[in-house]
Amino acid sequence: MTTSFAELGVPSSVTRVLTSQGIDTPFEVQLATIPDGLAGRDICGRAPTGSGKTIAFGIPLIVRTESSDPKAPSALVLAPTRELAEQIADELRPLARAQQLWVLAAYGGTNINRQIEQLKKGVDVLVACPGRLHDLLERKALTLGSVRSVVIDEADRMADMGFLPEVRRILDLTPSDRQTLLFSATLDKDVAALTRDYQSDPVRHEVGAKAPDIHRLRHHFWNVDRAQRIDVAVNLIRRAGKTLVFTRTRHGADRAAKQLRRGGIEAVVIHGARSQNQRDRALSQFTEGQALVLVATDVAARGIHIDDIECVLHFDPPDDGKGYVHRSGRTARAGATGSVVCFVDKAQRKAAKHLQRQVGIEIQLTEPDMASFGNELPIATDTRTINEPSGRQQQRARQSPNPTRGQSKPKGKGARGNRKPQAQNARQRNGQQRQGTGSSKGKPHKGKPAARNKSKAHGSARPQSRSKKRQGTNRKRAATQRQR
Known part of the structure; x- marks a missing residue:
C-alpha cells in the first residue's frame, strides 16, 4: 500500500503545493526522514544526489520555521556550490509561500548589497554557500542567534572543497539546541566528525547505494x-x-x-x-x-x-x-x-x-x-x-562590401548594405567642403596631408609670395651695386 505525504504528517497547505507539482508519492528517503524531521529530531542521512532529499529535509524545515525578525533568519541551509544553493532555494520557495515564509539564496557572484537589503527586510529561510555567508557575517548583515533549524547538504562535498572549517565556525554561531539535518553521499571521516560534534542523538537513515552504480x-x-x-x-x-x-x-x-x-x-x-x-x-x-x-x-x-x-x-x-x-x-x-x-x-x-x-x-x-x-x-x-550568427558576425556582414557590385540592392533588410557607401560619399563631400573653405576653425585630420590639401586649394598663393620675395631681393642687390 502506498503511503501519502499526508500520512507522514505533512500539513494540507504543503501537500496541495506538492500535488500541483505532480508530486504525490514520497520517495524512499522522504518516507524515512520526514516523520523524524517533523518531530524535531536531528537527522544524519546518506542519500545519493537526485534521490529527492531536498524535499525530504525541505518539508520539515519549512513546517517548523516561524516568521523571522529583520537580519535574523530562523532557518539556515548550507550548500557547497552556487548551483546547488539556487536549486534548493527554487524547490523550497513554493513550499515556503504556502506557509507565508520568505526564502533567500546567497552565494558568490551575485550582488551582496541586494542580499543585505533583503536581510534587512526580513528573511525566514536563508540558503547560502559558506563563503558568501562568511562575507555577510563580516559585514554584520545578519546574526545567527535566532536560527532554530540548520541543514548541511552535500557534507562530503563540503569536505572535499575545504569548507568544513568555515561550516564549523558558522555552526558555532547558532544556538546549541537547534535542529541539525545533515545529508551526504558518504558518512565517514570528516563527515562523521561533524556529526559527532554538532548533532544531538541523531537518527541515521541510509538510502540507496553508497556510490552511483x-x-x-x-x-x-x-x-x-x-x-x-x-x-x-x-x-x-x-x-x-x-x-x-x-x-x-x-x-x-x-x-x-x-x-x-x-x-x-x-x-x-x-x-x-x-x-x-x-x-x-x-x-x-x-x-x-x-x-x-x-x-x-x-x-x-x-x-x-x-x-x-x-x-x-x-x-x-x-x-x-x-x-x-x-x-x-x-x-x-x-x-x-x-x-x-x-x-x-x-x-x-x-x-x-x-x-x-x-x-x-x-x-x-x-x-x-x-x-x-x-x-x-x-x-x-x-x-x-x-x-544565427553572433552580433559581431552580423556587424561584419553589414560592413562587408557588396559582393554584387553595380547591381541595385532590394529595399528592406538588404538596404542596410548601402549605408557604408553613403557614409563614404558624405565624408568625401565634407572633405571637399573643408578644402574649399580654407577655414582655420577645424583641426586637420593629419597635419601633413592637410597642409598639402590647403596648398592645392590656394594654388596661386605660394607662387605669388615667392615671386615677391625674389623681386625684393633683386632690388636690394641693385641698390647695393649703385652705392658701390
Whole structure:
C-alpha cells in the first residue's frame, strides 16, 4: 500500500503545493526522514544526489520555521556550490509561500548589497554557500542567534572543497539546541566528525547505494589523439543525444564548447570563472533542451540535478577513480542507465588503466566505435541559436562590401548594405567642403596631408609670395651695386 505525504504528517497547505507539482508519492528517503524531521529530531542521512532529499529535509524545515525578525533568519541551509544553493532555494520557495515564509539564496557572484537589503527586510529561510555567508557575517548583515533549524547538504562535498572549517565556525554561531539535518553521499571521516560534534542523538537513515552504480552504465574507453577529439565528439554527440562533457580546465571548457559550436552542435559552458548569470543561463538552456551539450569542469560533477542525460563524455580523463565515479554518476541518477565515454591519448593509457582499477571496472581501450550508438539523431535544439550568427558576425556582414557590385540592392533588410557607401560619399563631400573653405576653425585630420590639401586649394598663393620675395631681393642687390 502506498503511503501519502499526508500520512507522514505533512500539513494540507504543503501537500496541495506538492500535488500541483505532480508530486504525490514520497520517495524512499522522504518516507524515512520526514516523520523524524517533523518531530524535531536531528537527522544524519546518506542519500545519493537526485534521490529527492531536498524535499525530504525541505518539508520539515519549512513546517517548523516561524516568521523571522529583520537580519535574523530562523532557518539556515548550507550548500557547497552556487548551483546547488539556487536549486534548493527554487524547490523550497513554493513550499515556503504556502506557509507565508520568505526564502533567500546567497552565494558568490551575485550582488551582496541586494542580499543585505533583503536581510534587512526580513528573511525566514536563508540558503547560502559558506563563503558568501562568511562575507555577510563580516559585514554584520545578519546574526545567527535566532536560527532554530540548520541543514548541511552535500557534507562530503563540503569536505572535499575545504569548507568544513568555515561550516564549523558558522555552526558555532547558532544556538546549541537547534535542529541539525545533515545529508551526504558518504558518512565517514570528516563527515562523521561533524556529526559527532554538532548533532544531538541523531537518527541515521541510509538510502540507496553508497556510490552511483556505474556497473549499470555502458563504459567506453577510446583511443583518441588530441587533434581528433572534436571531430570524434561531434560524431558521438549526434548519435548519443543529450551529453555532459567534462574538461580538466576552464580554458579547455571554453575552447571545447566553441569548437563544438563550429561543428554544428549547440553547446553551453559552465565553470568557476563564469558569472552567475552565465552559469544560470547555461544550465537553463541545457535543462530545457535549447542546448544539446553542457561543457563543464568538475564544478558540475556534484550536486546539480539534471535529468535525462544520455551520455557523459570525459573529454579530459579525470584525475582518479573518485572523479570518474562522480562525473559518470550524472547519467546514472535514480536508477537510470546511460553511456560513459572516456577519450584517452597515447600519454594517458597507463593512467587510464590505473583509473579503471580504482573504480573496479575493466574496459578494453579501443578505437572509436560509433556503431554502438546507432544512427545520427535529429538535433532537437533551436536552429536559430545554432545558425544565427553572433552580433559581431552580423556587424561584419553589414560592413562587408557588396559582393554584387553595380547591381541595385532590394529595399528592406538588404538596404542596410548601402549605408557604408553613403557614409563614404558624405565624408568625401565634407572633405571637399573643408578644402574649399580654407577655414582655420577645424583641426586637420593629419597635419601633413592637410597642409598639402590647403596648398592645392590656394594654388596661386605660394607662387605669388615667392615671386615677391625674389623681386625684393633683386632690388636690394641693385641698390647695393649703385652705392658701390
